[in-house]
Amino acid sequence: xxxxxxxxxxxxxxxxxxxxxxxxxxxxxxxxxxxxxxxxxxxxxxxxxxxxxxxxxxxxxxxxxxxxxxxxxxxxxxxxxxxxxxxxxxxxxxxxxxxxxxxxxxxxxxxxxxxxxxxxxxxxxxxxxxxxxxxxxxxxxxxxxxxxxxxxxxxxxxxxxxxxxxxxxxxxxxxxxxxxxxxxxxxxxxxxxxxxxxxxxxxxxxxxxxxxxxxxxxxxxxxxxxxxxxxxxxxxxxxxxxxxxxxxxxxxxxxxxxxxxxxxxxxxxxxxxxxxxxxxxxxxxxxxxxxxxxxxxxxxxxxxxxxxxxxxxxxxxxxxxxxxxxxxxxxxxxxxxxxxxxxxxxxxxxxxxxxxxxxxxxxxxx
Amino acid sequence: xxxxxxxxxxxxxxxxxxxxxxxxxxxxxxxxxxxxxxxxxxxxxxxxxxxxxxxxxxxxxxxxxxxxxxxxxxxxxxxxxxxxxxxxxxxxxxxxxxxxxxxxxxxxxxxxxxxxxxxxxxxxxxxxxxxxxxxxxxxxxxxxxxxxxxxxxxxxxxxxxxxxxxxxxxxxxxxxxxxxxxxxxxxxxxxxxxxxxxxxxxxxxxxxxxxxxxxxxxxxxxxx
Numbered sequence: 001x002x003x004x005x006x007x008x009x010x011x012x013x014x015x016x017x018x019x020x021x022x023x024x025x026x027x028x029x030x031x032x033x034x035x036x037x038x039x040x041x042x043x044x045x046x047x048x049x050x051x052x053x054x055x056x057x058x059x060x061x062x063x064x065x066x067x068x069x070x071x072x073x074x075x076x077x078x079x080x081x082x083x084x085x086x087x088x089x090x091x092x093x094x095x096x097x098x099x100x101x102x103x104x105x106x107x108x109x110x111x112x113x114x115x116x117x118x119x120x121x122x123x124x125x126x127x128x129x130x131x132x133x134x135x136x137x138x139x140x141x142x143x144x145x146x147x148x149x150x151x152x153x154x155x156x157x158x159x160x161x162x163x164x165x166x167x168x169x170x171x172x173x174x175x176x177x178x179x180x181x182x183x184x185x186x187x188x189x190x191x192x193x194x195x196x197x198x199x200x201x202x203x204x205x206x207x208x209x210x211x212x213x214x215x216x217x218x219x220x221x222x223x224x225x226x227x228x229x230x231x232x233x234x235x236x237x238x239x240x241x242x243x244x245x246x247x248x249x250x251x252x253x254x255x256x257x258x259x260x261x262x263x264x265x266x267x268x269x270x271x272x273x274x275x276x277x278x279x280x281x282x283x284x285x286x287x288x289x290x291x292x293x294x295x296x297x298x299x300x301x302x303x304x305x306x307x308x309x310x311x312x313x314x315x316x317x318x319x320x321x322x323x324x325x326x327x328x329x330x331x332x333x334x335x336x337x338x339x340x341x342x343x344x345x346x347x348x349x350x351x352x353x354x355x356x357x358x359x360x361x362x363x364x365x366x
Numbered sequence: 367x368x369x370x371x372x373x374x375x376x377x378x379x380x381x382x383x384x385x386x387x388x389x390x391x392x393x394x395x396x397x398x399x400x401x402x403x404x405x406x407x408x409x410x411x412x413x414x415x416x417x418x419x420x421x422x423x424x425x426x427x428x429x430x431x432x433x434x435x436x437x438x439x440x441x442x443x444x445x446x447x448x449x450x451x452x453x454x455x456x457x458x459x460x461x462x463x464x465x466x467x468x469x470x471x472x473x474x475x476x477x478x479x480x481x482x483x484x485x486x487x488x489x490x491x492x493x494x495x496x497x498x499x500x501x502x503x504x505x506x507x508x509x510x511x512x513x514x515x516x517x518x519x520x521x522x523x524x525x526x527x528x529x530x531x532x533x534x535x536x537x538x539x540x541x542x543x544x545x546x547x548x549x550x551x552x553x554x555x556x557x558x559x560x561x562x563x564x565x566x567x568x569x570x571x572x573x574x575x576x577x578x579x580x581x582x583x584x585x586x587x588x589x590x
Binding site for chain 1 (some may be wrong): 414417418421423424431444447448450451452456458460462464466467471475476479480523527531535
């Protein structure tokens with residue numbers, strides 16, 4: 001082990017190529033992960049922020065807010081259920097918003113939510129005609145105290161504050177009273193207009209296992225999901241995740257192949273030295289341990305370089321332009337995956353290390 | 367106690383076509399506890415095979431191998447590895463120092479890979495460096511040493527584990543006459559001072575007078 005580390009210290013140039021290539025791969029890995037996290041974050045915030053044990057959709061809606069309708073009698077049945085402490089209506093409308101100071105065709109994409117139970121970080125519903133805006137709308141020029149106009153009917157809504165991490169489908173959210181949402185929907189989407197008391201979904205607080213019992217109590221009229229399941233049911237979320245995860249998987253395989261090739265070459269080059277060291281009493285395990293240590297060190301350095309690069313990149317990208325989300329969890333996860341790939345890559349050199357014959361150190365054996 | 371006792375040792379290699387090559391045929395050889403012998407023979411005669419068997423690198427096909435009272439004939443790979451760590455020293459033909467380690471570290475590597483005695487090993491390395499006239503070269507890499515100095519580091523490395531038997535594989539083949547004689551002189555002095563036995567494999571008739579006796583080997587058969 002000491003020998004392996006000393007070699008890296010004394011001959012750093014031998015390891016530069018592998019470290020540079022691995023740094024780029026690690027950076028790619030963290031970038032892909034960061035983009036995935038950013039995309040998911042910007043499409044799921046509105047549901048992730050819900051403080052609820054269940055989100056209730058109508059059973060035929062396939063967990064889509066736009067298709068779902070919950071009538072007052074269904075709501076009443078749920079409210080009377082044991083273990084339910086609070087029920088709030090939730091409705092959404094995805095619209096273009098005219099922001100003062102922007103050009104007439106320069107609309108900001110917004111998702112207006114009418115709510116009764118405040119999600120995490122959002123205050124109680126504001127007065128009718130007012131809304132809290134997600135801070136990503138600042139990139140579109142939205143400011144506190146400003147009145148923006150929603151949809152083709154240009155319904156005015158005054159922005160009374162900002163909230164964090166509540167985006168939906170990549171759009172900045174507006175959080176308004178149920179009445180505001182209902183009137184905006186009626187004016188801009190007459191076909192989707194909903195009667196008083198009817199919501200798209202319900203947010204239910206209560207016992208942890210409440211989701212399953214709600215569907216039984218409503219006689220199958222509803223489909224209740226936990227917040228996590230509701231987030232995954234947002235159209236496109238699982239598809240984005242599986243696409244990115246496949247690309248990440250391929251990238252890890254590439255890292256594994258790079259490590260395997262690099263250390264296989266190094267092992268071939270060292271077989272003479274390994275023969276001598278074995279003749280002097282070195283065990284194969286000790287020598288192979290040295291290879292693994294070197295791979296781990298190269299990977300660790302590459303991960304640190306890539307992490308620094310990502311933090312710099314994150315700082316350089318203007319907010320709201322690319323949905324890149326750099327988190328410590330993602331960086332550590334990427335580094336851990338690379339480490340596993342590095343150790344697996346070394347295994348390709350194990351047989352070669354084992355096969356080195358100490359007799360090779362003293363000339364030909366015959 | 368004798369440093370080495372080989373009794374009827376055979377080494378047979380099986381070739382791909384089921385034929386056999388006898389590299390060593392019923393070799394018997396006894397080396398006293400501080401005896402230096404020269405092993406002479408043409409290439410392919412079995413010198414290296416004999417050395418490898420005596421040093422616990424190769425296993426004999428038949429016969430009995432006893433090094434300093436320890437019968438290693440039945441040892442498996444692991445036992446042979448431990449045996450080499452404790453009992454024998456090697457000086458290889460091409461010296462083979464670890465290129466990125468200093469002279470002193472090349473001595474200590476024996477301990478790091480083997481018995482791990484730490485401080486005691488460092489002390490021993492310093493003593494050996496001193497005795498071999500390398501004290502002021504301790505921090506030099508092999509590439510910064512002359513051929514003779516490298517050879518001396520290799521001898522120091524072979525002596526690190528206080529071996530009972532040291533095997534020298536053509537120690538003078540890469541050196542000129544004068545340097546070769548100096549190295550042989552050093553080998554003889556160091557071996558005799560420690561009372562350590564040695565086998566010196568060589569082609570070089572000029573160095574025979576540094577050894578206590580010569581053993582010739584031809585086609586795997588020993589002749590005193």
